[in-house]
Amino acid sequence: GENVEQHPSTLSVQEGDSAVIKCTYSDSASNYFPWYKQELGKRPQLIIDIRSNVGEKKDQRIAVTLNKTAKHFSLHITETQPEDSAVYFCAALGNTPLVFGKGTRLSVIA
């Protein structure tokens, strides 16, 4: 089955700097890669997703890149703000239900 590895597990950045979170997946049949943000005590919510026929997708300060050959995808957050502090999960969808990475706790220091 699918296996998703996510790095780093924790990340601290200064406000205004960029943050990058990386994920790798194992199943070459996976074709959909979402990112979820979970604020403390809240439910996970989708922030951006990418399909396998696209290499990059942007939404304001957030972007996701996908390298199908290497089986890895990344989340990029630019001009980080304190409200970006949260746990971020990547996931991959193939022939099985979404498989999530273990999460990255991002702290943005003002």
Next chain:
Amino acid sequence: NAGVTQTPKFRILKIGQSMTLQCTQDMNHNYMYWYRQDPGMGLKLIYYSVGAGITDKGEVPNGYNVSRSTTEDFPLRLELAAPSQTSVYFCASSYLKPPGSGANVLTFGAGSRLTVL
């Protein structure tokens, strides 16, 4: 549109007790899921359902049971609660088209915090 509604929000159980976590969605989603999230950890899939009458095991099904008698409801049953089942449980739903044809955006419920003492 309420989305995904879970009850109860909090529950304390004694070892060996049983309980059912309720989950209902009003978005006519075909897929429903139960995840557990241990403190500081990721989401582990317990069970999922691709439609009424069909359920499948996820990564950590032991100690749990589910049923899907209607499209809307997907209750999770804990039999003989154990301290290892102390966790936050999230129900989620999605509308999944045939494989390879599109996205699978999960809508999560607010979570149920369960403590087993």
